[in-house]
Amino acid sequence: MSLPHAILIALLEKSSSGLELTRRFDKSIGYFWSATHQQIYRELGRLEREGQIRAIPAPQPARGKRKEYEVLPAGRAELIRWKAVQDEPKRPRDPLLLRLRASGVVGTEGLEPELRRHLDLHRAQLAAYQEMEKRDFAPPEDTERGRVHHLVLRGGIMMESFWVEWLGEVLAGLPGQPPAGDEAAPGVDYADYADYADEAAPGEGEADRTDTG
């Protein structure tokens, strides 16, 4: 539940209207926390009701009219509180990895173009980040915020590098049919293999479970 905090951060960096926030969530902030305008308006309403932000009074407020929000002391306090909260790293949930794994049971047909497409997208995003780094972050960082933003951008760069590298490895390793043999290699049973990989638990080597063996 971090969307309200993402909004507080964005507003502390610069007071904005709902649509401006939406635009900013398509750029820098959105590079690691995305949100649609519907989510944003809903949260803005909630945060205002709770007294964490307020709409800067306008001369003639009206429905379809621009409304700029700023963070109130309660909002800043909430963000400081939340900043130090502990929370477990979430397991990734990536459909592409799932599609790859599906290839293990129903074949790889049709997957390769999608892998290539993603590789291109990640390459482009990586190039964009590197361009930003070159342009916006010169070596001697002189503000706390500058250092932090640079570290976050480094995260984006390294994350995209990971994708580019891994997708390259997959594309190199996937279409390579077995050098001379067939699909079903001798002596290996599919179901057993699945069992094997599933049961190979990482740190549980000491406990010897007698029931399943």
Next chain:
Amino acid sequence: MSLPHAILIALLEKSSSGLELTRRFDKSIGYFWSATHQQIYRELGRLEREGQIRAIPAPQPARGKRKEYEVLPAGRAELIRWKAVQDEPKRPRDPLLLRLRASGVVGTEGLEPELRRHLDLHRAQLAAYQEMEKRDFAPPEDTERGRVHHLVLRGGIMMESFWVEWLGEVLAGLPGQPPAGDEAAPGVDYADYADYADEAAPGEGEADRTDTG
């Protein structure tokens, strides 16, 4: 919307009961697609109603009794269809990155222990994956499924390596206060800076878009 497909994959690899699936989703499959038993039971019900899977007939079915599911032809067909579907890479949504960015506006106090904790967790996960790789995947891969599982595991390894590397960089760069100066460096305005970083859009510099990739 990939949970049903994750379940189809798991069941094709090995027919299982709901609880067995839950356990398997804590291991290999869960390393890139997590699910709780409540989600799993709900989906199993839905998939069965839709004729994609069936419960293997038991001698005496009863409520609290083990029920094993297997995939029906319709389910396999659906998985084959879904496997080739195009879909955009999702933007990451990571609270830790958000907390780091929050440090840019409300200070870094209290964040460092959390960063260290995550670093340790990712180091442990990386070690576990590397152990699995060493144990389960010898160089000459002889089945399609073996190759695929290995590539997926490589993804896990490289992803965890990314975290370890990046968190190391953050911990090295974060607490380093400005060598001799103060928080607010001369000549830099916070609001302008935020604006600057936000407006630095990636793909819009058509003028001199030097091809870096």
Next chain:
DNA sequence: CGATGCATGTAATTCGTTACATGATTCG
């Protein structure tokens, strides 16, 4: 004054999370 784009919202649905409920099995 009507069309277009900008800006702010509502509604419906689906997916994920948390808490709880109940039946079966095993073991002392």
Next chain:
DNA sequence: CGAATCATGTAACGAATTACATGCATCG
């Protein structure tokens, strides 16, 4: 028998996604 454990579920809620609705501003 009763407690602990395994196994299968229900219910309620919150967050995210998708589709739709409405009001203002400008320009011809």
